[in-house]
Amino acid sequence: MKKIIELKNISQHYKMGRSIVKALDNVDLDIISGELTALIGPSGSGKSTLLNVTGGLVKPTEGEVKIKNGLITSLSENDLCLFRRNNIGFIFQSFNLNPTLSALENVMMPLIYARVKQDKRKDMATHALKLVGLDERKDHKPGELSGGQQQRVSIARALVNNPEIVLCDEPTGNLDSETGKEILSLITKMNKESKVTFIIVTHDINVAKICDRIITLKDGKILKDERK
Amino acid sequence: MVNNMIDKDIIKFAWMSLWRRKLRTILTLIGIMIGTAGIITMVSLGVGLEESVTGEFESGNMTNIEVYPGVNMGPTEGNSIKILKRENVNELKQLDGVKAVTPIYQTYGELNIGRESVGANFTGIDTKEVDELGYQLKEGRFPRKDSIILGSSLEGQISKNNKKDLLRSSSSISFSDGFSELEKNNTSKKYRTRITGVLKSTGGAEDYSVIMDIDELIDMVEEKNDTKDIIEKEGYSNIRVVANDMDEIDRLSKEINDKGYMAYSIKNMIEQVGSVFKFLQLFLGGIGSIALIVAAVGITNTMIMSTYERTKEIGVNKVIGASVRDIRKQFLYEATFIGLLGGTAGLILSYILSFLINTIAKIFMSGLEDNITSIPIWLALFAIIFSTAVGILSGLYPANKAAKISVLEALRQE
Numbered sequence: 001m002k003k004i005i006e007l008k009n010i011s012q013h014y015k016m017g018r019s020i021v022k023a024l025d026n027v028d029l030d031i032i033s034g035e036l037t038a039l040i041g042p043s044g045s046g047k048s049t050l051l052n053v054t055g056g057l058v059k060p061t062e063g064e065v066k067i068k069n070g071l072i073t074s075l076s077e078n079d080l081c082l083f084r085r086n087n088i089g090f091i092f093q094s095f096n097l098n099p100t101l102s103a104l105e106n107v108m109m110p111l112i113y114a115r116v117k118q119d120k121r122k123d124m125a126t127h128a129l130k131l132v133g134l135d136e137r138k139d140h141k142p143g144e145l146s147g148g149q150q151q152r153v154s155i156a157r158a159l160v161n162n163p164e165i166v167l168c169d170e171p172t173g174n175l176d177s178e179t180g181k182e183i184l185s186l187i188t189k190m191n192k193e194s195k196v197t198f199i200i201v202t203h204d205i206n207v208a209k210i211c212d213r214i215i216t217l218k219d220g221k222i223l224k225d226e227r228k
Numbered sequence: 229m230v231n232n233m234i235d236k237d238i239i240k241f242a243w244m245s246l247w248r249r250k251l252r253t254i255l256t257l258i259g260i261m262i263g264t265a266g267i268i269t270m271v272s273l274g275v276g277l278e279e280s281v282t283g284e285f286e287s288g289n290m291t292n293i294e295v296y297p298g299v300n301m302g303p304t305e306g307n308s309i310k311i312l313k314r315e316n317v318n319e320l321k322q323l324d325g326v327k328a329v330t331p332i333y334q335t336y337g338e339l340n341i342g343r344e345s346v347g348a349n350f351t352g353i354d355t356k357e358v359d360e361l362g363y364q365l366k367e368g369r370f371p372r373k374d375s376i377i378l379g380s381s382l383e384g385q386i387s388k389n390n391k392k393d394l395l396r397s398s399s400s401i402s403f404s405d406g407f408s409e410l411e412k413n414n415t416s417k418k419y420r421t422r423i424t425g426v427l428k429s430t431g432g433a434e435d436y437s438v439i440m441d442i443d444e445l446i447d448m449v450e451e452k453n454d455t456k457d458i459i460e461k462e463g464y465s466n467i468r469v470v471a472n473d474m475d476e477i478d479r480l481s482k483e484i485n486d487k488g489y490m491a492y493s494i495k496n497m498i499e500q501v502g503s504v505f506k507f508l509q510l511f512l513g514g515i516g517s518i519a520l521i522v523a524a525v526g527i528t529n530t531m532i533m534s535t536y537e538r539t540k541e542i543g544v545n546k547v548i549g550a551s552v553r554d555i556r557k558q559f560l561y562e563a564t565f566i567g568l569l570g571g572t573a574g575l576i577l578s579y580i581l582s583f584l585i586n587t588i589a590k591i592f593m594s595g596l597e598d599n600i601t602s603i604p605i606w607l608a609l610f611a612i613i614f615s616t617a618v619g620i621l622s623g624l625y626p627a628n629k630a631a632k633i634s635v636l637e638a639l640r641q642e
C-alpha cells in the first residue's frame with residue numbers, strides 16, 4: 001500500500017482580530033493511493049482548510065505536506081502551480097466554470113496550461129466529457145447547462161489531465177439529492193476504473209457511506225478515522 | 229519545454245480577454261493613438277522642414293538678399309528709401325561681406341521665336357555680375373549684352389511648339405501695349421537677340437522669366453515709352469545683394485534694414501516659417517506627450533480594474549494549472565496589444581494628418597513643391613515600438629498584481 005499523501009503535524013492558524021482561529025490543529029494524516037476518502041465534520045471544523053492545504057492552494061502555518069514523496073510545502077508559488085497542473089484536480093461546490101467558454105473549452109483549459117499539443121487537446125477533452133456523459137453538450141456554455149451537468153463538466157475538467165489525486169470540496173452541495181447521487185456514482189466509478197485517489201469533503205452521511213474511509217474532523221482535529 | 233507554443237495560447241487568451249471588453253479596450257486605445265499621432269506629427273514636421281530647407285540649400289539661393297524700397301510707416305520715419313536708384317546700388321556695394329550687387333528691373337513683354345510668340349517676365353540684371361548672382365544653368369552659358377537666358381518652364385513652353393534648337397533659333401523681344409499683341413501684324417518694334425542658356429528649375433518666378441542685361445532692357449522700355457529717365461522716376465524693381473557667406477545674411481539684412489530698405493532673404497523666410505513650425509511642433513508634441521502619459525496611466529488603471537473583476541477567473545485558472553508566470557504573461561500581452569494597436573492606429577492617424585497638413589500648406593503657400601511633413605520608415609517603426617513599450621511598461625504593475633492573486637481569496641469571491 002503506497003502512501004500518496006502524507007500530512008505531518010499540520011496546523012493552520014488564522015488571526016481574527018485579537019483571537020487566533022486554529023482551523024487545523026496538529027493534524028497527521030496519510031492517504032493511500034487509490035483510496036476514496038470522505039472528510040466529514042460540522043461546519044467550521046476545518047475540512048476545506050485541510051483539503052486546500054493538501055492541494056497546495058494554501059501553505060500551512062506549520063507542518064509538512066508530502067505528495068508522491070515530494071515535499072510541496074517548500075515549493076515557490078510558481079512551482080506549486082506547475083506541480084498542481086500535473087498532479088492534482090479540484091472539484092468545488094460552486095463548479096467554478098468559465099461562463100464565457102463552452103463545456104469543451106472549459107475542459108480544454110488545463111490542457112492548454114499544461115502545454116498539451118494542440119491536436120491532442122480536443123480529443124482528450126472530448127474523451128473526458130464522454131466519460132462524464134456530456135459529450136453531446138460539449139458546445140454549450142455553462143449558463144445553458146443544469147447544475148448537475150455543470151458539475152459533470154467540472155469533473156471532466158479535473159480529470160482531463162489524468163491527475164493521480166482529485167480533491168472535491170462538497171461536490172454535491174449545490175445539487176438536489178437525486179443529482180447528487182448521480183455525481184457521486186460518477187466519482188466512485190472514476191475511482192474504481194482509473195484508480196484515481198479521491199478526497200471528498202461532504203456534509204452528507206450518504207456520501208460518506210459509499211467511501212472506503214471516513215475521516216471526521218472537529219475543531220481542527222481528527223476525531224475519528226474509520227476504514228471499511 | 230516547448231516555449232513558443234506556450235506563448236501562442238497565452239497570447240490568444242490575452243486577445244480574447246481584450247475582445248470581451250471591446251468598448252473599454254477601444255477607449256484605452258484612443259489615448260495611445262492620440263499620443264502617438266501627436267508625437268509622430270511633431271517629428272514629421274521637423275523632418276519635412278529639414279528636407280525642404282536642405283532642398284533650398286541645394287538651389288543655391290541661400291546667400292541672396294532681395295532689397296526693396298522701405299515703406300514709410302509714419303511722418304517720423306524720414307529715412308525710408310522710396311525709389312531704388314543707381315546710388316542705392318553703390319551704397320549697398322560698400323557693405324562688408326558683399327560678393328555682388330545687381331539692380332533688377334522687371335517688366336512684361338513678348339519673346340518671339342520664329343513665328344511663335346510667348347509672353348514672359350523680363351528680368352534685367354547687371355550681366356557683369358551674372359556669375360555671382362546664384363543663377364544655375366541647365367545648359368548653355370550666361371548672357372552678356374544682346375543675349376538672354378530662359379527660365380526652365382518658359383523654355384518648356386516654347387519647346388513644345390518649336391522643335392528647333394532654341395540656342396540656335398533667331399529670336400527677338402518686343403513690347404506691345406494692351407490688345408495689339410493679339411493682332412497678326414504686330415507693329416511694335418522687335419529687338420533681335422540670342423538665347424545663350426536655360427536655367428535650372430527653382431520652383432520660383434524665375435522659371436517663367438527671361439533674364440537679360442538691365443541696361444539693354446531699360447533702353448528698350450524707355451524707347452517704347454518715349455522717355456529717358458525711367459529709373460529716376462520709377463526706380464529699379466529691387467536690388468539683389470549676394471553675400472559672401474550664408475552666415476553673413478542676418479547681419480547684412482539688419483544693416484540694410486537700418487539704412488531704410490526692406491531686406492528679404494530665403495534664409496530669413498525659412499527661419500520665420502521654421503519658428504511657426506517649432507511652435508506647432510511643441511504644441512503637437514506637448515499634446516502627444518501628455519496624451520501618451522495619460523494613456524499610460526489609463527492602461528494601468530484599466531488593467532488594475534480588470535484584475536479586480538477577474539480575480540475569480542484568475543484564481544480558478546491557477547487551480548486548473550495556470551502558473552504565476554502564465555497569468556503575468558497574459559496581462560503583459562494584453563498591455564502589449566493595447567500599446568501596439570494604439571500605436572498602429574496613431575500611425576494611421578498621423579498619415580492622414582500629414583496628408584492634410586501638406587494639402588492645406590500647398591493651398592496657402594503657392595509654389596510649394598516639397599511636403600512640409602514627412603514620415604520616414606524609421607519614424608513609423610520607432611512610433612510603433614515606442615507605443616508598444618509604453619503599453620508594456622504600463623502593464624507591468626497590473627500584471628504582477630494579477631499574478632500574485634491568492635487562489636483561496638479568489639475562490640471565496642462570488
Ligand SMILES: Nc1ncnc2c1ncn2[C@@H]1O[C@H](COP(=O)(O)OP(=O)(O)O)[C@@H](O)[C@H]1O
Nearest residue numbers: 014021022023042043044045046047048049050
Ligand atoms: N481565510 C480565512 N481567514 C480567517 N479564518 C478562516 C479562513 N479560512 C477558514 N477560516 C476559519 O477556519 C475554520 C475552518 O474553516 P473551514 O476549513 O472552511 O471549515 P469547513 O470547511 O469545515 O466548514 C473556520 O472557523 C473558519 O472561519
Ligand SMILES: [Mg+2]
Nearest residue numbers: 047048049169
Ligand atoms: Mg468548507
